Amino acid sequence: MCYIAEGRAGACDRYANEGGELVRLDPLTILENREDVPVVPFLDREWDGDLVSGEETFITAVGSGTTYPDYKPAPFIVASKARDADMITVVTEGIFSYCGAKVKIDTDRHLGTERAEIRAEGEVVGHVTTSEYGSQMLSLGGVHHLTGGSKKEGRVTCATLLALCNGERVALTIDGGADLEIAAGQAPVVNGQREERMRVGCGSATVGMFAAQWQGLVDEVVVVDDHITGVMSEHQAGKVIGWPQTGIRIKGRRSTPGRYFQVAEPGTGWGGTNLSDPLTILDTWKPGQARPGLSLLMVSTTGEHAAYYELSEDLVPVRQEMPERLLPSVRRIEENCEPSLASVLFMAGAGGSLRSGVTENPVSLTRSVQSRLTRVTCGGAPVMMWPGGGITFMADVTQMPRNAFGYVPTPALVAPIEFTMAAADYAALGGHMDYVMPLEDALKGLTGRQSDHRLSGRRSENRKKGAPWPVNRERPE
Numbered sequence: 001m002c003y004i005a006e007g008r009a010g011a012c013d014r015y016a017n018e019g020g021e022l023v024r025l026d027p028l029t030i031l032e033n034r035e036d037v038p039v040v041p042f043l044d045r046e047w048d049g050d051l052v053s054g055e056e057t058f059i060t061a062v063g064s065g066t067t068y069p070d071y072k073p074a075p076f077i078v079a080s081k082a083r084d085a086d087m088i089t090v091v092t093e094g095i096f097s098y099c100g101a102k103v104k105i106d107t108d109r110h111l112g113t114e115r116a117e118i119r120a121e122g123e124v125v126g127h128v129t130t131s132e133y134g135s136q137m138l139s140l141g142g143v144h145h146l147t148g149g150s151k152k153e154g155r156v157t158c159a160t161l162l163a164l165c166n167g168e169r170v171a172l173t174i175d176g177g178a179d180l181e182i183a184a185g186q187a188p189v190v191n192g193q194r195e196e197r198m199r200v201g202c203g204s205a206t207v208g209m210f211a212a213q214w215q216g217l218v219d220e221v222v223v224v225d226d227h228i229t230g231v232m233s234e235h236q237a238g239k240v241i242g243w244p245q246t247g248i249r250i251k252g253r254r255s256t257p258g259r260y261f262q263v264a265e266p267g268t269g270w271g272g273t274n275l276s277d278p279l280t281i282l283d284t285w286k287p288g289q290a291r292p293g294l295s296l297l298m299v300s301t302t303g304e305h306a307a308y309y310e311l312s313e314d315l316v317p318v319r320q321e322m323p324e325r326l327l328p329s330v331r332r333i334e335e336n337c338e339p340s341l342a343s344v345l346f347m348a349g350a351g352g353s354l355r356s357g358v359t360e361n362p363v364s365l366t367r368s369v370q371s372r373l374t375r376v377t378c379g380g381a382p383v384m385m386w387p388g389g390g391i392t393f394m395a396d397v398t399q400m401p402r403n404a405f406g407y408v409p410t411p412a413l414v415a416p417i418e419f420t421m422a423a424a425d426y427a428a429l430g431g432h433m434d435y436v437m438p439l440e441d442a443l444k445g446l447t448g449r450q451s452d453h454r455l456s457g458r459r460s461e462n463r464k465k466g467a468p469w470p471v472n473r474e475r476p477e
Helices: 143-147 151-165 203-214 236-240 324-335 352-357 362-370 423-428 439-443
Strands: 015-018 021-024 028-032 057-059 076-082 085-096 099-106 117-120 123-132 135-141 170-174 179-182 220-224 229-231 259-261 295-300 306-311 317-320 342-349 375-378 392-396 406-408 412-422 458-462
Touching (some): 057 076, 057 439, 076 439, 085 342, 085 352, 099 412, 117 151, 123 143, 123 151, 135 151, 143 151, 151 170, 151 342, 151 406, 151 412, 203 220, 203 229, 203 236, 295 324, 306 324, 342 412, 375 392, 412 423
Parallel strands (some): 220 295
Antiparallel strands (some): 015 021, 028 057, 076 085, 085 412, 099 342, 117 123, 117 170, 123 135, 170 179, 220 229, 229 259, 295 306, 306 317, 342 392, 406 412
16 A cells, blocks of 8 residues: 655655665574674575475565465465474564563662653653562553554654664663663663662562671671561571670561661662662661670662661661771672563564464464464564464564564564474365475575565574574463
């Protein structure tokens, strides 16, 4: 339905008009079953005519084009062999209005309240969702932002998702919260500060992990945490190893012994709180148990903040230089903190007419996927398939080939999707058997007669390190 002038590209930058012929601009991407090692890619070698198995080469949907609205078969329906089993892989680029990104940001800092709106270029593109252990979570995109708001909201949402899924850095602002710069697989930047590590655990867990290492070195330890602040002398870990009472009192809601909630407001200070002075959470000490000279270590869950105090004659903590004996334990907390990363999972529902490109009876594909007879991949990358109805999946964008995503001005995201199954299963679900082509023909640059476009080229990529190979004939027991 688009008009593309001679010699020009379309609005989506995916297709061009070359001499009246529709051309897919991005090259078809072919995976080779090697991890990132220096080899000569298959497409740069002379093919010797020997049969190529699906265990060695996999045609991804990146650059394959589409036959949308799928009244005819998908662009590639490829036959291959895997462990002597006949396999079929159906390859197409899906156009997803129902899609978004789930973003995990490894940081102890408070980024925004739950349900706070997230903006790009001033437009709402998502919201903050429930935080997880040591990470803040964002939900970006979705059909309501893509098509349910203003034209600009949809355009900006689509551009944000496209950049994020293709590994580019994106600037976001959370209402009432932080300014972020994130890119998949890279450390996030929060309010202009690059995050280095995620917390080793909550305050209570940190007390439990390092109790024995602190015993005999300091009289009391408080691990400050926005969620669960830990106090050594009261905690069960301290009790078990015989840690004596110190008379400490904590401001906050006591949960179980040595575990306190709501000691401060969320923020970007100590342990994800708004504190710059940790003594703020301490109440007066119990005179019968506390004593002058009692030593106190206060530390955050990442080891980024740490301070040492001794009680005065009036039982008031006075900050002192950190003793050498405690430095290794603070460093050990830092050592046990994993590097802070931003993780991006593309999430989409593969429904509608896309399934007709695979089979004449769309629901049979859905049932085959749900029963795990059909394996779904996204640019060759493994996906997490949601249970229940439909074909709803999530995939780590860092496991996909570079520039795997595109867009259409609808606005909607264009993403690769492949369905792989045994040839017998494909025939049984009513697949387009008349359009099956050998893998060798696809590698020669041939396309199926159903395609209304030609390819501009091909490129090959090695399998991502540690990623499973997409062709697998195993079935559930």
